[in-house]
Structures are given as C-alpha cells and as structure tokens.
Amino acid sequence: MDILFTNISNSIALFVKYHRYYLRGTGITLLVSFFGVFLGVFLGLILALMNLSKNKILKGISRSYINFVRGTPLLVQVFIVYYGLPLVGFDFMPDLWLVVIAVSFNSAAYVAEIVRGGIQSVEKGQTEAARSLGMTQRMAMRYVIIPQALKNILPALGNEFVILIKESAIISVVGIHDLMYQTDTIRGISYRPFSPLVFAAIIYFIITFSLSRLLNVFERRLRAGDQSI
Amino acid sequence: MIKVSNLNKSFDKLHVLKGIDEEITQGEVVVVIGPSGSGKSTFLRCLNLLEHPTGGEIVFEGIPITDEKNDINKQRAKMGMVFQQFNLFPHMTVLENITISPIKVKGLPKIEAENIAFKLLKRVGLYDKADSYPSQLSGGQKQRIAIARALAMEPDVMLFDEPTSSLDPEMVGEVLDVMKELASEGMTMVVVTHEMGFAKEVGDRVLFMDDGIIVEQGTPKELFENPQHPRTKDFLSKIL
Numbered sequence: 001m002d003i004l005f006t007n008i009s010n011s012i013a014l015f016v017k018y019h020r021y022y023l024r025g026t027g028i029t030l031l032v033s034f035f036g037v038f039l040g041v042f043l044g045l046i047l048a049l050m051n052l053s054k055n056k057i058l059k060g061i062s063r064s065y066i067n068f069v070r071g072t073p074l075l076v077q078v079f080i081v082y083y084g085l086p087l088v089g090f091d092f093m094p095d096l097w098l099v100v101i102a103v104s105f106n107s108a109a110y111v112a113e114i115v116r117g118g119i120q121s122v123e124k125g126q127t128e129a130a131r132s133l134g135m136t137q138r139m140a141m142r143y144v145i146i147p148q149a150l151k152n153i154l155p156a157l158g159n160e161f162v163i164l165i166k167e168s169a170i171i172s173v174v175g176i177h178d179l180m181y182q183t184d185t186i187r188g189i190s191y192r193p194f195s196p197l198v199f200a201a202i203i204y205f206i207i208t209f210s211l212s213r214l215l216n217v218f219e220r221r222l223r224a225g226d227q228s229i
Numbered sequence: 230m231i232k233v234s235n236l237n238k239s240f241d242k243l244h245v246l247k248g249i250d251e252e253i254t255q256g257e258v259v260v261v262i263g264p265s266g267s268g269k270s271t272f273l274r275c276l277n278l279l280e281h282p283t284g285g286e287i288v289f290e291g292i293p294i295t296d297e298k299n300d301i302n303k304q305r306a307k308m309g310m311v312f313q314q315f316n317l318f319p320h321m322t323v324l325e326n327i328t329i330s331p332i333k334v335k336g337l338p339k340i341e342a343e344n345i346a347f348k349l350l351k352r353v354g355l356y357d358k359a360d361s362y363p364s365q366l367s368g369g370q371k372q373r374i375a376i377a378r379a380l381a382m383e384p385d386v387m388l389f390d391e392p393t394s395s396l397d398p399e400m401v402g403e404v405l406d407v408m409k410e411l412a413s414e415g416m417t418m419v420v421v422t423h424e425m426g427f428a429k430e431v432g433d434r435v436l437f438m439d440d441g442i443i444v445e446q447g448t449p450k451e452l453f454e455n456p457q458h459p460r461t462k463d464f465l466s467k468i469l
Contacts, residue, residue: 128279129316129375133330133382134306143329147320 011195018186018196025182026203032096032171032178033164036103037111040164041157043104044111049141051116062112069109075170078102082174099171107164114160118153119145154222158215162208169204179203230255230290230386230417231276237284238271245271247441248285253386258418260428260449263438264464269421272438273390276419277301277308290385306334309379313391315371317363323350323374324359327381335382342381349377353407369400373407380411387411389420425468429453437461 015022050062069077081102085093093101122145130140172181183200187193231253238246245268253259261269274280276287278294278301287295289304318326327349328342337345350356353373363371372392379387389408393401405427412418412431422428428435429449436446437458445458453469456462 123314123316125312125314125316126318129310129312129318130330131302132277132279132305132308132310133378134302134334135330136302139333143333144318148318151320 007195011192011198014186014190014192014195015199018190021182021186022179022199022203025177025179026207028096028177029165029168029179030207032100032103032176033161033168035100036107036164036168037157037161039100039104040107040111040160043108044115047108047112048115048119051112052119066109066112069106070113074103074106074167075173077106078170078174081105095174095176099174099176103164103168103171106167107160110160110163111157114153114156115149118149118156121152122148151222155215155219158218159212162211162215165208165211166204230257231419232288233276233285234287235285236272236275236282236287238268238275238280239283245441246275246282249441249443251436251443253417253419256415256417258412258416258420258431258433259436260432260434261419261421261436261438262423262425262428262464263436263444267438268441269438270390273388273419273421276388277305277310279310302334306330306382307385309376309382309384309387311372311375311379311387311389311392313394315363315368315375315395317371317375317378319363322360322362323355323366326363326374327378330378331381345381345383346377349380350374352410353377354403367400368396369403372396372400372404376404376407376411386417386419389418389422391421391423393422393424423468425453437464439464 047062047065050058051066053059078099082095082098085098085101090098126144126148127140130144131137135143168178169180172178172184175181179200183196186196190196231251233249233251236246236249236251237244249272261272263269271280275282276289278287282295285295286293289308292299292304294301294304317323318329321329324343324346327346328339331337331342331345332339347356347359350359353376355370355373355377358366358370358374363374366374376387376392392408393404396404401424405424408418408420408427409431420427420432432449434446435449435452437444437452437456437460439460445452445456445461452461453465456465
C-alpha cells in the first residue's frame, strides 16, 4: 500500500513539475487538430462536389484521392508530406504548417465522404423544386442542397475533430512538439517511462470526452430548434 | 404554347412514353388522367425537362427546349411546377421560400420580391404564415405555399404533378380552390390528377393516358360521359 501511495504522490509531483510541457503540448495538439479539420472541411467540400459532379475526370481524381488516403496509414502520409513537400519547393514552410497540411489532407478524404453522404441524404425533390424554379445546378446546390446537407453533417464533422485530436499524436514522430512529443520528453528527462503516459492519456481523454459531450448538447439544441420536417 | 411531337422516354429497358403528340394552347387547362404507371407524371416532368426525353421534340413559346444547346433554366423560370410532395425548402421561412428564386434567378430586389410574395400569400390565404417554417404548416398549407412559390416567378404555364395526392382528404378542397381560382384567371395549366371532380369542373380538355400513349382526349363532358375507347371506359368504370 505504501509503495502505491508513494508512487502516486511522486507522479503527481512529477505532473506539477512538468505541467508546462503538457500545457504547451496540448496547445499544439489542439491547434493542429483544429486547423486540420478546418482546412479538411474546406478541401473535403471541394472533393465531395468533384465526386458528385458529372465530369468523369473530376470524379476520377476525387475518388482516387479519397481511396488512396483512406487506404494508407496516416503515419505514412505525414512522412510523405513532411519530407515530400520541401522537396518540391515548399522548403520555406515551417514544420507546423507541414503537419497541419498533412493532417488536413488526410481529414479531407474522410470529410469528403461525410459531405457526400450529407448531400445525398437531401431529398431529390429539393433539387427538382429548385431547378423547376429556374435555378441553375450551382444555385440549387448553394442555396438549397448544401445548407441542408451541412446541418445534417455537423455532428459527424464534430466527431471528425475528436478523431483528429487522437490521431494527431502521430505527428510527434516528425518532431512536432505536440502533447505526445512533450510526454516523451518528460519520460526522458525524468527517467520515468510510465506515469507521464498516464497523464497524457488522461489529458487526451478529458479533451475528447468533454468535446463530444459539448457536441451532444449542440446537436440536441440543433434538433430542438430544428424547423425541418 | 407548348408543342410536343413524338415524345419518347425510356428508363433503361422500360419504355415509359411511346410517342406523344400534343399541343397546349395559351389559357388552356389540360387535365391528364390515367392509371398509375401510365406515364402521365413522366409526361408532365418532360415538359420542363426534369426528365430528359429520349426522343422527340418539345417546343415552348417557339423555342425547341429539347435542343441540346438550349439553356433550359430560362424556360423553367417561366414554367411553374407543383409537386405531389410539396418540396418546400425546409431550412427557409415561407417568405424566403417564395422570394429566393425571384431574387436569385430573376435578380429582383428583395423588397420587390417580398411585395410579390405578400400579394401571393394573401391570395392563397396564408398572409400570416410568412415567417413560419414549412414544418409548422399542414399539408394543405404547404401545397398552397408551393403554388405561391411557383407563381412568384410569374410563369406563363403551371404544371401540377398530382398536387392533392399526398394530402389528407379534408385538405384537398383548399388546394383545389386555389387551383380553380388560378384557372379562372386564365392561367395555362397542365394538371396530372386523380381528382375527377376537378377535371370535370375546371378542365378545358382531358387527356386519358395509358401505357405510355394518349389513348383518348376530349372535353370533360365528352370523355367522362361518352368515352370511346374500351381502356378509357374500363378506367372510368373503376374510379367513378
């Protein structure tokens, strides 16, 4: 019992001592995830529209991209972007940008599938009504279909954010000082291989759990005020 | 106003419209009846190219709209359509539903579009619903709004695709009343419906369709009281 107690109190002391590392790491993790999703939604929307377009070439590009990204590990993608982009002229980019791009390229493929599902879930009659009023396909998308689709997919997008927060731990392998990287640093300098990881896990859990709770509340609000159908 | 010649439509192997010739003139109310699966809705949906014909030609106000180079959006703006399922935009208020197209397609200033919308709302008896959302309306109210939305584009012809078929019986009347009023004002209308009472009362001409062709047509009196074709007789005997 005494050993357990000592261990716990030592660990807490360790956390207090190194809490700045955790704090900084958490900041970077949130930053990368947030911008990853943000850019991912933007790219994903474009990919989804390409995927749904009648143009076979656009559709082909989008489908291949989505399939490639979904069929390869994020770790590989991060390496490819991190080492590849500087080789093709993006060597001016700070490391942080590179990983944000890598993460958002990855996220875009998943978001594209979410958006496609959202757009396809809007009834066909909506497009027909819009077109029958003289709207072009583009107008119908913009004013009628996408607003309804976005509302349908907001929960899924929030979920994607939560997933990215966890998955982004991978960027520590290229030396980005995110939560995982900082945890490793603490393990090194404190000669304690185990307890820093527990705190990292706790922090990841607190963020993702409270975020999904928040999203639940948000989703319920959305439903309560839902004027549609 | 609308001239249809040798209209054909196939869905893969299913031949739905088998050569339809028809002319709809200005101010006419044409009612299309027939058993389900006879192609009457497809016929109507071909008129504004919601379905693309696989053969034949449709000329609207002198313009061959089936021509590939034609920009159908211009003609669609002059052809109002009312659907069985209303298809109101659920994320917009009633007022927005009615004004979106005049504003975005015709480029009307918002104020002007809203003036038109309020006049139409008064006409369909739903002036007080301008700020409601479609989900807050009954079926009959939704359909009246859908009619107002189509009218806001000031169309030359109105197409009705079974406008009362998904309504509760007690709400059919209010929608038909709006349609009757519209007809009496001289609007050109093509109406696919199962409401024989409406066909008799309002129709200038009734088309009976079966199996992808117009089997028989005439004034309501001719068609309902003295049908010539055995298929027409058979259909009428089942529903009257």
